[in-house]
Amino acid sequence: xxxxxxxxxxxxxxxxxxxxxxxxxxxxxxxxxxxxxxxxxxxxxxxxxxxxxxxxxxxxxxxxxxxxxxxxxxxxxxxxxxxxxxxxxxxxxxxxxxxxxxxxxxxxxxxxxxxxxxxxxxxxxxxxxxxxxxxxxxxxxxxxxxxxxxxxxxxxxxxxxxxxxxxxxxxxxxxxxxxxxxxxxxxxxxxxxxxxxxxxxxxxxxxxxxxxxxxxxxxxxxxxxxxxxxxxxxxx
Amino acid sequence: xxxxxxxxxxxxxxxxxxxxxxxxxxxxxxxxxxxxxxxxxxxxxxxxxxxxxxxxxxxxxxxxxxxxxxxxxxxxxxxxxxxxxxxxxxxxxxxxxxxxxxxxxxxxxxxxxxxxxxxxxxxxxxxxxxxxxxxxxxxxxxxxxxxxxxxxxxxxxxxxxxxxxxxxxxxxxxxxxxxxxxxxxxxxxxxxxxxxxxxxxxxxxxxxxxxxxxxxxxxxxxxxxxxxxxxxxxxxxxxxxxxxxxxxxxxxxxxxxxxxxxxxxxxxxxxxxxxxxxxxxxxxxxxxxxxxxxxxxxxxxxxxxxxxxxxxxxxxxxxxxxxxxxxxxxxxxxxxxxxxxxxxxxxxxxxxxxxxxxxxxxxxxxxxxxxxxxxxxxxxxxxxxxxxxxxxxxxxxxxxxxxxxxxxxxxxxxxxxxxxxxxxxxxxxxxxxxxxxxx
Amino acid sequence: xxxxxxxxxxxxxxxxxxxxxxxxxxxxxxxxxxxxxxxxxxxxxxxxxxxxxxxxxxxxxxxxxxxxxxxxxxxxxxxx
Numbered sequence: 037x038x039x040x041x042x043x044x045x046x047x048x049x050x051x052x053x054x055x056x057x058x059x060x061x062x063x064x065x066x067x068x069x070x071x072x073x074x075x076x077x078x079x080x081x082x083x084x085x086x087x088x089x090x091x092x093x094x095x096x097x098x099x100x101x102x103x104x105x106x107x108x109x110x111x112x113x114x115x116x117x118x119x120x121x122x123x124x125x126x127x128x129x130x131x132x133x134x135x136x137x138x139x140x141x142x143x144x145x146x147x148x149x150x151x152x153x154x155x156x157x158x159x160x161x162x163x164x165x166x167x168x169x170x171x172x173x174x175x176x177x178x179x180x181x182x183x184x185x186x187x188x189x190x191x192x193x194x195x196x197x198x199x200x201x202x203x204x205x206x207x208x209x210x211x212x213x214x215x216x217x218x219x220x221x222x223x224x225x226x227x228x229x230x231x232x233x234x235x236x237x238x239x240x241x242x243x244x245x246x247x248x249x250x251x252x253x254x255x256x257x258x259x260x261x262x263x264x265x266x267x268x269x270x271x272x
Numbered sequence: 273x274x275x276x277x278x279x280x281x282x283x284x285x286x287x288x289x290x291x292x293x294x295x296x297x298x299x300x301x302x303x304x305x306x307x308x309x310x311x312x313x314x315x316x317x318x319x320x321x322x323x324x325x326x327x328x329x330x331x332x333x334x335x336x337x338x339x340x341x342x343x344x345x346x347x348x349x350x351x352x353x354x355x356x357x358x359x360x361x362x363x364x365x366x367x368x369x370x371x372x373x374x375x376x377x378x379x380x381x382x383x384x385x386x387x388x389x390x391x392x393x394x395x396x397x398x399x400x401x402x403x404x405x406x407x408x409x410x411x412x413x414x415x416x417x418x419x420x421x422x423x424x425x426x427x428x429x430x431x432x433x434x435x436x437x438x439x440x441x442x443x444x445x446x447x448x449x450x451x452x453x454x455x456x457x458x459x460x461x462x463x464x465x466x467x468x469x470x471x472x473x474x475x476x477x478x479x480x481x482x483x484x485x486x487x488x489x490x491x492x493x494x495x496x497x498x499x500x501x502x503x504x505x506x507x508x509x510x511x512x513x514x515x516x517x518x519x520x521x522x523x524x525x526x527x528x529x530x531x532x533x534x535x536x537x538x539x540x541x542x543x544x545x546x547x548x549x550x551x552x553x554x555x556x557x558x559x560x561x562x563x564x565x566x567x568x569x570x571x572x573x574x575x576x577x578x579x580x581x582x583x584x585x586x587x588x589x590x591x592x593x594x595x596x597x598x599x600x601x602x603x604x605x606x607x608x609x610x611x612x613x614x615x616x617x618x619x620x621x622x623x624x625x626x627x628x629x630x631x632x633x634x635x636x637x638x639x640x641x642x643x644x645x646x647x648x649x650x651x652x653x654x655x656x657x658x659x660x661x662x663x664x665x666x667x668x669x670x671x672x673x674x675x676x677x678x679x680x681x682x683x684x685x686x687x688x689x690x691x692x693x694x695x696x697x698x699x700x701x702x703x704x705x706x707x708x709x710x711x
Numbered sequence: 712x713x714x715x716x717x718x719x720x721x722x723x724x725x726x727x728x729x730x731x732x733x734x735x736x737x738x739x740x741x742x743x744x745x746x747x748x749x750x751x752x753x754x755x756x757x758x759x760x761x762x763x764x765x766x767x768x769x770x771x772x773x774x775x776x777x778x779x780x781x782x783x784x785x786x787x788x789x790x791x
Contacts, residue, residue, distance in 0.1 A: 067298070071292035075538035077384055079376050080587040081611060097380050103305055120443050169304035172324045176348040177302055259299045263381050266295050270382030408768065409730055423760040429778050430756030465767055466757020467730035491757055493729060529729075626734040637769040661728040 041230055044243045045214070046223045052246035059253030064261060078272025086271035093267040107163070121153070121173040128211045129219065142208050147199040150192025157185040180255060187244035188235045197234060205232040229233035273355045276676040277399065281354060282337055288391060288502070289338075294386055296383045300324060305386075309375035311614045315638040323375035323385040326365040330388050334356060340532045346629045353602075358402050361510035366392035366500070367403065368632065370619030372580035377611055389620075393500020401498045402499055405628070410504045417511035422490055427489060427694065428453060428625045434468055434475075441476035441684050451475050454519070455486035461521040462550070463492040463512055465657055470527045472682030474550055480687050481562040485525075488515055490683050492532030493657075498621030516545050525550050528678050530581030530619070537586060549582060549656045554683050555591035558598050565598050565686035574600040575649035576679075577663060578613045579656030584703055592655055592679055599682055604647040614640045616654075618662025633662060653680045716786045717773055718750035719743050725782065726756045732758050733765055740771055740789050748774065751785045760781060 083089050092098070100107040123135050124143035131142070143149070164173045197203035210228040217224040229235060232258040251257070306323035307313065313321035320326065322502055332352035335342035342351035363618055371386040384638050416423065431451050435449065438450040452458065460635055462478065462485055464470040471487065476673045478485045490511050496504030516524050524540075524547045526533040537547045557563040582588045588654075589610050596603050606613060617637025622629045644663075654660055663676045724732040732753050739749055739754045751762070759776070762785050766773045770791045777784040 067291060067294045068295050069287060070291040073292040073387070074541075077292055077387070079373060079382075079584050081467060081589055082587065093380070093382070099378050100303070100305060100380050103308060103378060107303070107305075130678075163304075166321070168307045168322060169302070171319050172302050172304060172322060173329060174302070174328075174348065174350045176345075179348065256299060256301050256337075259301060259381060262295050262299050266292075266381045266383070269295075269384075270376060271290055405734055405737065408765070409733060411768045412733060412761060412765045415768050418766070419767065420760075423763050426759040426763070426776065426778070427756065430759040433778070433780060434756060462724050464757075466732070466755045466761055467727070467729045468755055470729070471756065489760070491729065491761075495730070550752065622732055623728075624734065626731060626738075640720075657729050664728075 038230060041239050042225065045225060045229070046218070048246050049218060049242060052249040055247040056252055060258070060261065063253045063258060067262070068201050075221035076077060077269045079270055082272055087268060090264055090271045093271065094263040097225045100105070110156045113152050114160075117149050117153045117156070124149070128185075128208065129215050130212065130270055134170060139198075143195050143199075144166070147192070147196050149186060150195055153188045157188060161185065170235060176255070180251070180257070183244055183248055183251070187241060187248050190241035190244065191258075193237050194234060195240065197237075203234065204235045206238065240253045278354055281395050284394060285333070285337070287389065288394055292384070293387060293391065296381075296388055298329070299381050300327060300383055301332065301381070302328075303380065305380065309378040311370075311372070311374065311617060311639050312396050312636040314614075315617075315636050319359075320365055321368060321636075323379075323383075326369055327383065327385050327388045329358070329361050329365050330392050336448060338591040338687060342674070345369040354384070354395075359399055360397060361395055362392040363401060365389065365395065367620070367622070368636070370580070370615045370622060372615030372619055373585055374580070374612070377584070382504050384583070389527045390500045392516065394502070395498060397589040398502045401623065402501075403625055403628075406440040406495055409624060410499050410501065410508065411436065413491065413493075413495055413508045414504060414510075416490065419509070429488065431471075434472055437468070437472050438475040441473065442480045442687055442695075444479040448479075450479065452486045453489070455484075456519055458484050458486035458519060460485035460523050460525050460527045460553075461488055461512075461516045461519060461545070462486070462527065463488040463536070464527045465491050465493060465532075466531055467657070469678065469681065470529075470657060472526075473678070473680040474527060476684045476687060477550075477557070477563060477680065480689075482558040485680075486519060486521070488512060490515065490700045492527050493529050493624075494531055494556050495533050495621070497535050498624055505535060505539070509539055511539055512536065513543065521545050523548060525553050528579075528655045528657055528660075528680055529540070530579040530586070530658060532585050533588075534675045542570065549586065549588050549591075549592050549655070550601065550680055551582065553593070554680065555594045558595060563683075564688055565683060567599060567601065567686070569686045570599050570651070570682065571601070572650040573602045573604055573648055574651040574653060575604045575606055575644065575647040577616060577644070577652055577654040577659055578610050579654060579659045580613070580615050580619060582655055583610055583613065584705050588655075592653075593684060595679060599686055600651075602674060604649050606643050607649055614643050616640055616657050616659040616662040618664070618665075621660045623661050630665065633665065637662070637666055638670075641666055641672060644674065645672060649674065651675045653675055653677045653679050653682060716748060716750075720749045722749060723750045724751050724758070725786075727753075727755075729755075729757070734788070736762065736765065736785075737769070740769070740787060745790050745791070747789055749787045749789070751767050751787065753762050753783050753785070754781060755783075757764040758785075760769060762787075 127142045162168050204226050213226050214229045302324055310321055310323055332350055333354050335349045360598045366389045369389045373386050375385045435450040444450050460483055494505055496508045518565055524545050526536050526549050533549045576592055579635035617633050621632055660678055720743050724735055736751050772788045772790050774786040774788055
């Protein structure tokens with residue numbers, strides 16, 4: 037069991053980050069190396085400047101707000117949720133003053149960020165079981181949502197346990213020791229990370245998150261990096 | 273399917289993959305927003321008429337042959353083998369898409385389904401499974417360009433026969449040809465369709481505006497674009513570019529044909545001439561007082577159908593409304609606004625395929641009929657021959673009881689000269705409503 | 712060539728929108744036997760160039776073109 041924990045927490049994590057960065061870079065490179073389409077692809081009526089409107093479209097999803105407001109609410113909650121999520125993960129390495137502009141305990145959001153992410157993912161998954169979205173969904177669409185849900189659920193569990201149930205056998209300091217040891221290439225697994233009662237949650241969270249990172253460059257998740265460019269094509 | 277044929281088709285696929293197409297193929301999140309976008313799906317709710325589903329057919333082939341995931345985990349993205357069944361499916365989705373790009377208004381990423389359908393069409397052309405009629409029409413256009421010398425004399429005779437009908441609409445000064453052809457150094461090259469109705473009103477309008485113009489030998493419509501064959505699209509377009517360069521014109525004016533305008537405008541590249549639609553020209557003449565029209569000749573509620581390739585995809589949205597303000601007293605916009613205009617259901621070559629597609633065209637455009645009827649208009653004006661034909665068919669089929677008109681013929685019929693305005697419209701009211709020009 | 716050509720089928724293609732005359736002649740020619748003649752009436756000046764180009768592509772033969780004041784008459788023999 038210890039070996040399995042080690043494999044997931046150390047080599048697999050390194051691998052996942054390598055695949056994510058190299059894969060995403062290569063994917064973007066191969067796409068942008070392909071010649072441009074020779075004609076304009078924009079639609080009208082147009083608004084200037086197109087570049088800013090493209091960013092607006094990619095970040096605020098105006099077409100979804102207009103045509104499916106409920107989906108839009110969940111999409112916005114979900115995507116905005118990534119900000120505190122990423123900040124929270126950075127703070128698991130060390131604290132940065134700038135993030136404390138809004139004073140918070142690590143992890144930001146008092147446990148609700150994870151809750152919102154999980155509920156949004158359940159909503160996205162649920163709607164895929166109903167027509168007409170069911171018919172246009174591929175198996176990969178479901179797996180991706182399930183994978184994200186599992187990663188978010190086990191991640192949130194750890195947060196919830198500390199914040200809501202006063203669980204104190206696996207603390208922010210323990211994560212910091214683990215993550216910093218990875219960062220400085222001297223991986224070391226402390227006692228709490230390997231042996232506390234919630235260690236399995238950490239391992240499962242890291243496992244699913246690693247899978248997510250490795251799948252990212254090869255899936256539609258790449259829209260995170262391509263949506264602005266595509267909206268720019270539409271905006272002209 | 274023969275392995276050699278498949279390899280040829282995949283080569284065609286690879287060679288025509290642009291950056292935009294790769295982005296479109298990789299990014300669809302299948303959110304389902306586009307379900308509401310397609311007029312075909314809105315009129316007959318079947319799975320294969322959802323934009324994302326149409327795109328998915330081509331995307332699954334892409335997954336199979338161009339993505340590692342498709343080889344290792346084909347079931348995950350339902351990667352699909354390129355075989356005869358797949359071609360049949362490609363035919364069904366590609367030739368039921370009119371290329372109106374209404375789905376692009378809905379998609380959060382702005383995916384252009386028409387472009388993905390053009391890849392489907394390209395594969396069909398490669399496999400010689402394209403609609404025979406579109407292929408024949410494209411080849412006929414190209415042949416005309418090659419052997420113009422053989423047909424030139426007959427064409428001039430044909431044009432001559434229209435002159436008296438141009439003069440009926442607008443008398444041009446003695447010694448001036450009502451329909452000038454092959455004029456070196458003219459300002460404008462007007463590219464019409466084969467039909468007289470795309471030539472006569474336009475000629476009267478150019479003459480009334482005192483333009484130095486010349487008629488093209490070729491028809492504007494690009495059947496290569498309908499067919500989805502870039503090579504033939506190029507050949508058909510180049511006949512006109514060559515003619516414009518030879519005559520050294522400053523401006524190429526496309527007739528009322530959506531595909532013609534969009535192809536000429538967007539694919540001509542950098543040229544010594546600009547490409548505009550006749551709709552833009554007419555609006556300018558009215559604005560600058562080069563022509564004037566009598567508003568009292570058009571009574572009753574009137575609406576305008578935006579041809580997709582001219583409005584949503586070509587950017588000519590305000591000009592037709594500007595013209596109609598000069599012509600009509602009771603103009604009614606279709607609901608909700610031009611960005612959400614339904615396609616007439618005849619684009620993408622469907623009208624050019626004639627009666628073979630009639631049944632589909634009628635069924636798939638029911639929402640367009642509802643959109644028109646909701647305005648209560650008695651006259652439906654449009655600026656595309658293709659839309660005009662389709663709307664006329666809809667008018668007959670659904671017994672809509674409206675009149676379908678082309679914008680240029682409305683303008684030509686309402687043209688008035690300075691002396692005529694005074695004699696036929698003595699009332700002050702009417703005088704104010706006609707557009708004034710400096711003497 | 713005889714002045715009097717006897718047509719086996721007459722197609723009225725007058726006042727039709729683009730490109731329906733070419734569409735209809737393509738269908739109409741297949742409804743007669745090889746060697747038989749279709750007489751097509753059009754009003755479009757473009758048909759005077761469209762039809763000869765079409766005939767070259769499809770390998771059919773235009774026997775005669777009558778250019779009337781308003782109506783053009785084509786006599787086309789099905790070759791293939």
